[in-house]
Amino acid sequence: MTQMINAEMSASVWRVLVTPGTEVEADEPILILESMKMEIPVMSDGGRVVEIAVSQGEIVQSGQHLVTVDPS
Amino acid sequence: MTMNRQERIDVDAKKREAAMAMGGPAKLARRAEAGELNARERIAHLFDEGTFREMGLFATSQVPADKDSTPADGKVTGTGRIDGRLASAVAYDFTVKGASSSPVSNRKMQHMKDLALRSGFPVVYFSESTGVRMPDIMGGAGMGSMSDKVRFLRGRESPWVAAVFGFSFGSAAWHAVASDFSVFRKGSVMAVSSPKLVSMATAQQVDKEELGGWRIHGAQTGLVDMVVDTDAEAVAAIRRFLSYLPSNNQVAPPTAEVPKSSGAGMVDIESFVPESPSQVYDMRKVLAQIADKDSVFELKSLYAKNLTTALVRIGGKSVGVIANNPMFKGGAIDADACDKAVNMLVMCDSYNIPLLFLVDQPGFLVGLEAERQKIAGKVINWMNALSLVTVPKVTVMLRKNYGQAFVNMGGAETAHAVAAWWTSQVSFMDPRSGTQIVYGVTPESDPEAFERGYTEMARGTSAYDIASVYGVHEVIDPADTRDFIIDALDVHHLGRTNGIGEHLLRHWPTSF
Numbered sequence: 001m002t003q004m005i006n007a008e009m010s011a012s013v014w015r016v017l018v019t020p021g022t023e024v025e026a027d028e029p030i031l032i033l034e035s036m037k038m039e040i041p042v043m044s045d046g047g048r049v050v051e052i053a054v055s056q057g058e059i060v061q062s063g064q065h066l067v068t069v070d071p072s
Numbered sequence: 073m074t075m076n077r078q079e080r081i082d083v084d085a086k087k088r089e090a091a092m093a094m095g096g097p098a099k100l101a102r103r104a105e106a107g108e109l110n111a112r113e114r115i116a117h118l119f120d121e122g123t124f125r126e127m128g129l130f131a132t133s134q135v136p137a138d139k140d141s142t143p144a145d146g147k148v149t150g151t152g153r154i155d156g157r158l159a160s161a162v163a164y165d166f167t168v169k170g171a172s173s174s175p176v177s178n179r180k181m182q183h184m185k186d187l188a189l190r191s192g193f194p195v196v197y198f199s200e201s202t203g204v205r206m207p208d209i210m211g212g213a214g215m216g217s218m219s220d221k222v223r224f225l226r227g228r229e230s231p232w233v234a235a236v237f238g239f240s241f242g243s244a245a246w247h248a249v250a251s252d253f254s255v256f257r258k259g260s261v262m263a264v265s266s267p268k269l270v271s272m273a274t275a276q277q278v279d280k281e282e283l284g285g286w287r288i289h290g291a292q293t294g295l296v297d298m299v300v301d302t303d304a305e306a307v308a309a310i311r312r313f314l315s316y317l318p319s320n321n322q323v324a325p326p327t328a329e330v331p332k333s334s335g336a337g338m339v340d341i342e343s344f345v346p347e348s349p350s351q352v353y354d355m356r357k358v359l360a361q362i363a364d365k366d367s368v369f370e371l372k373s374l375y376a377k378n379l380t381t382a383l384v385r386i387g388g389k390s391v392g393v394i395a396n397n398p399m400f401k402g403g404a405i406d407a408d409a410c411d412k413a414v415n416m417l418v419m420c421d422s423y424n425i426p427l428l429f430l431v432d433q434p435g436f437l438v439g440l441e442a443e444r445q446k447i448a449g450k451v452i453n454w455m456n457a458l459s460l461v462t463v464p465k466v467t468v469m470l471r472k473n474y475g476q477a478f479v480n481m482g483g484a485e486t487a488h489a490v491a492a493w494w495t496s497q498v499s500f501m502d503p504r505s506g507t508q509i510v511y512g513v514t515p516e517s518d519p520e521a522f523e524r525g526y527t528e529m530a531r532g533t534s535a536y537d538i539a540s541v542y543g544v545h546e547v548i549d550p551a552d553t554r555d556f557i558i559d560a561l562d563v564h565h566l567g568r569t570n571g572i573g574e575h576l577l578r579h580w581p582t583s584f
Contacts, residue, residue, distance in 0.1 A: 008400065008401055009401050009404070009406075009437065010439055010441070035401075035402060035404070036401075036402050036404040036434040036435060036437065036502075037349075037350060037402075037434055037502045037504055037505060038350055038352065038398065038402025038403070038404070038434055039350045039351055039352065039402075040352060040401065040402050041352065062441055
């Protein structure tokens with residue numbers, strides 16, 4: 001089942017680590033949010049990244065859609 | 073008519089067989105096919121073999137038409153032993169009129185509670201019920217005949233524990249949410265009333281999983297402490313939970329042998345924690361090293377993951393852990409995490425279980441959402457509870473420790489034994505934030521001015537600085553953490569009362 005990953009808290013997008021189409025392992029960081037001075041990795045259950053809905057430097061709200069991953 | 077002994081034995085055996093038949097073979101077979109245990113099988117899994125003594129086997133509905141179709145009146149009740157210790161149990165038998173509640177079955181349940189209170193042992197609920205039974209409880213006379221004066225008076229004299237199976241509405245839900253520990257079997261639905269009734273009452277079409285499924289109660293409401301896949305796992309979780317607790321609040325928790333190789337990972341403990349305070353790690357991996365081998369029993373693992381709570385053993389003793397987990401939300405403490413922490417304080421204080429705080433947090437999670445969720449009220453609720461705790465409290469600061477959350481996490485003389493890892497950094501806020509606020513510069517706007525300001529703001533924030541005013545009792549090598557805790561549990565043991573606290577939190581609400 002396609003995995004939709006949303007922001008767990010309000011944050012800024014500090015770094016985007018992969019591009020759509022990339023295969024990622026379970027618990028491999030896809031992007032890193034910055035909030036409360038913490039670098040908070042966004043991870044999936046593993047698969048192919050089909051969409052990255054945000055870009056570096058963007059401010060995201062809690063619950064906002066970040067990444068879509070198709071399990072491989 | 074007189075009967076001889078053999079005739080009496082035969083009559084009794086027949087009556088017993090009928091009472092043991094539950095809702096009949098067809099219903100029982102359907103459950104078995106679905107992979108679910110029935111009420112009597114659940115009881116058999118719970119108690120040590122041959123120790124169950126049933127009370128109320130011959131109870132039935134008092135509605136004449138239902139007398140023969142209500143064996144045990146839908147609730148199997150009695151006492152038995154769990155790892156040799158007594159407990160009473162109420163197993164809702166869903167195959168008998170949906171385990172609905174009637175005056176007789178309510179009397180049985182009340183007896184189990186009274187017994188447990190008077191004799192000082194736990195009550196186990198196997199919840200699965202449609203709610204009240206009609207016509208047994210109906211109309212003014214039905215409602216007016218109920219006696220609920222002390223039904224939900226929780227004084228936490230002895231533990232209540234519950235497993236939620238199948239549909240749990242009405243009292244099946246009440247007992248689960250009022251318990252000290254509740255485990256939820258996937259596929260169950262816990263709610264005030266059924267999806268059908270909700271749909272009728274509110275013209276809302278509701279899905280049962282959305283109304284009260286495992287995701288709702290495991291991750292959103294936090295009303296249950298654990299989610300499992302099978303009935304047998306649920307019963308095993310209850311047995312395990314009780315192994316950490318005393319039978320009642322007037323005795324100390326049981327101790328266990330310390331498994332060999334416990335603490336073996338302590339030499340490498342620093343490798344679990346990145347040096348940069350901005351980087352995350354999973355605190356549960358650190359906890360697994362500190363605790364006795366395989367003794368971590370995590371509670372509410374799907375709810376407020378940014379704060380880990382667990383029962384563990386350290387040096388063979390039961391300990392309640394409240395730990396920040398930087399892996400989630402960077403370890404920032406939000407409203408749900410506050411509720412989770414208070415829950416743990418209340419349980420540990422009520423049952424003489426010492427508390428351990430493992431601290432690595434960037435502060436309370438501030439923002440619009442937090443304020444709307446009453447974070448200010450919850451921070452102080454936590455402080456009120458923390459100040460009422462009388463069991464030993466041990467604090468270990470690992471890395472960063474900022475703001476009011478420093479106090480809530482067992483700082484500022486709120487704990488009895490306090491150590492800081494030599495890597496700790498303590499201040500009113502992250503020095504990087506402090507620099508931005510006090511000097512009005514960011515690393516991007518003016519790198520040099522930021523660096524100067526940062527040097528100023530970071531001054532005096534080390535473990536040795538807080539130790540210089542006796543704000544911590546010891547600065548420790550992280551590898552010594554387990555030994556520090558074992559010694560602290562000895563030194564701060566409540567010797568005058570054999571480990572029994574004052575239980576000032578025992579009347580705290582069961583949900584808040």
